[in-house]
Amino acid sequence: MPEIDLVVSGSVVTPESYQEDAWIAVKNGKIVSIGIGDKPAAERSYDASGCVILPGVIDGQTHAGSQFGFAGLEQTTRSAVAGGITTIVDMPYDQPDPVYTLQIMRDKIAAIEKHAYGDVALYATITNDSDLSEVGLLRDAGACAFKISSFENHPSRFPRIRNDRALALLNLLADTDVPTGLHNEDQEIVRATMAEFVAQNRTGPEDHEFSRPESAELVATATFLEMGRAAGAHVHIVHLSSPAGFELVRRYQSDGVRATGEMCVHYLHFDAAEDMTRLGTLMKVNPPIRSGVRDGLWDELEKSGAEFVSSDHSAWPLERKKVKSSFDAPAGIPGLETLLPAFFTGLSQRRKDAPRLAALYLSERPAKFFGIWPRKGGIQVGADADFAIVRNEEWKFDASQTLDGLNWSPYDGEIFSARIQATFVRGRLVWNGTQIEGSPGHGVFIPRLPS
Ligand SMILES: [Zn+2]
Numbered sequence: 001m002p003e004i005d006l007v008v009s010g011s012v013v014t015p016e017s018y019q020e021d022a023w024i025a026v027k028n029g030k031i032v033s034i035g036i037g038d039k040p041a042a043e044r045s046y047d048a049s050g051c052v053i054l055p056g057v058i059d060g061q062t063h064a065g066s067q068f069g070f071a072g073l074e075q076t077t078r079s080a081v082a083g084g085i086t087t088i089v090d091m092p093y094d095q096p097d098p099v100y101t102l103q104i105m106r107d108k109i110a111a112i113e114k115h116a117y118g119d120v121a122l123y124a125t126i127t128n129d130s131d132l133s134e135v136g137l138l139r140d141a142g143a144c145a146f147k148i149s150s151f152e153n154h155p156s157r158f159p160r161i162r163n164d165r166a167l168a169l170l171n172l173l174a175d176t177d178v179p180t181g182l183h184n185e186d187q188e189i190v191r192a193t194m195a196e197f198v199a200q201n202r203t204g205p206e207d208h209e210f211s212r213p214e215s216a217e218l219v220a221t222a223t224f225l226e227m228g229r230a231a232g233a234h235v236h237i238v239h240l241s242s243p244a245g246f247e248l249v250r251r252y253q254s255d256g257v258r259a260t261g262e263m264c265v266h267y268l269h270f271d272a273a274e275d276m277t278r279l280g281t282l283m284k285v286n287p288p289i290r291s292g293v294r295d296g297l298w299d300e301l302e303k304s305g306a307e308f309v310s311s312d313h314s315a316w317p318l319e320r321k322k323v324k325s326s327f328d329a330p331a332g333i334p335g336l337e338t339l340l341p342a343f344f345t346g347l348s349q350r351r352k353d354a355p356r357l358a359a360l361y362l363s364e365r366p367a368k369f370f371g372i373w374p375r376k377g378g379i380q381v382g383a384d385a386d387f388a389i390v391r392n393e394e395w396k397f398d399a400s401q402t403l404d405g406l407n408w409s410p411y412d413g414e415i416f417s418a419r420i421q422a423t424f425v426r427g428r429l430v431w432n433g434t435q436i437e438g439s440p441g442h443g444v445f446i447p448r449l450p451s
Contacts, residue, residue, distance in 0.1 A: 067315050073115040208281075217241060281322070
């Protein structure tokens with residue numbers, strides 16, 4: 001009986017190197033050794049010759065429960081593993097109540113163990129009148145970050161948090177390394193501008209970016225960064241739609257504030273002027289995808305403001321997107337099965353080192369940010385055996401074949417140059433390139449490790 005459960009072989013991306021003709025040995029779901037050339041004997045082997053073996057993707061921003069509550073974890077994680085994502089970091093804004101008490105978090109952890117195909121880490125939140133003593137309990141229970149919003153997306157599920165409450169939360173987390181993320185849009189500016197647009201009958205998809213002006217985003221971002229300075233806490237902006245936002249983050253970083261920004265892949269992929277007429281509300285996200293900033297956003301990846309890249313996957317059924325006024329369509333797009341292919345393809349087109357940078361922005365950096373490194377995020381001895389195996393091949397993305405239960409995507413019909421050949425979660429093959437091999441309940445909750 002061999003000592004090793006599984007050997008996976010191919011070109012391996014580790015935190016330090018890119019190694020062809022390499023192998024990874026797995027025992028009890030963990031990586032026990034990595035080598036080159038002759039493979040050790042193992043009970044099972046997976047030959048990924050001609051493919052790149054990346055660390056499993058950690059998608060730092062998903063919304064599994066906006067529509068279906070905790071049960072949404074099932075289709076979200078099924079779609080995630082088909083996209084090479086082995087851990088999702090799920091937002092707290094579930095139907096009907098957000099994750100703001102220890103009891104709700106315990107219920108969500110139980111739901112993960114029942115529904116999830118892959119692993120799940122959790123954001124938690126507060127409300128405007130919740131008991132702030134819950135914050136320490138949520139942190140101790142393993143919440144990997146907190147999230148609040150400066151804009152009311154929904155009165156109870158996704159409320160706007162008052163500035164005094166936001167500052168109180170940051171003060172509570174100031175002596176920890178736990179980040180607090182912000183959905184960064186100024187409510188008064190957005191509502192007033194939208195009302196003007198409605199009065200002028202300008203409610204088409206092409207009006208969306210201008211109805212939520214960049215100033216609204218920058219005002220909310222700057223206010224939160226300033227609160228981070230006041231509290232001495234780690235403040236994080238969960239999406240910035242233009243280089244000016246990242247520039248603000250970098251200015252605060254150079255002042256010594258613990259500040260970070262996050263890049264969602266759709267801001268790198270789409271341009272409102274080019275794609276909005278074609279896609280309409282199918283590419284409606286908030287903050288909006290803007291015109292003429294895409295190259296500037298790619299440049300931000302080379303600077304310090306953009307910490308990692310995520311999908312911001314939201315599970316809205318297509319019929320809810322197809323409404324008369326684009327202002328009435330819900331914001332958010334599916335993105336789990338396109339995150340790695342779209343980012344990898346974009347890197348390759350820009351002649352960047354796609355395997356290395358995909359591993360850095362989609363795995364290593366988010367793992368460190370959410371406090372789950374070195375268990376997650378890198379192919380190294382002692383880590384969980386989470387792999388995204390990618391074949392370099394041109395293929396046409398067909399949204400009707402997706403596993404997210406939604407079967408639509410603004411990326412439908414696009415040609416990508418990276419395809420997910422297989423996904424392993426803790427040593428188990430969960431996606432074989434054409435179908436799911438895993439099952440609900442394989443996924444586990446991944447707590448933030450104590451600093
Ligand atoms: Zn989001």
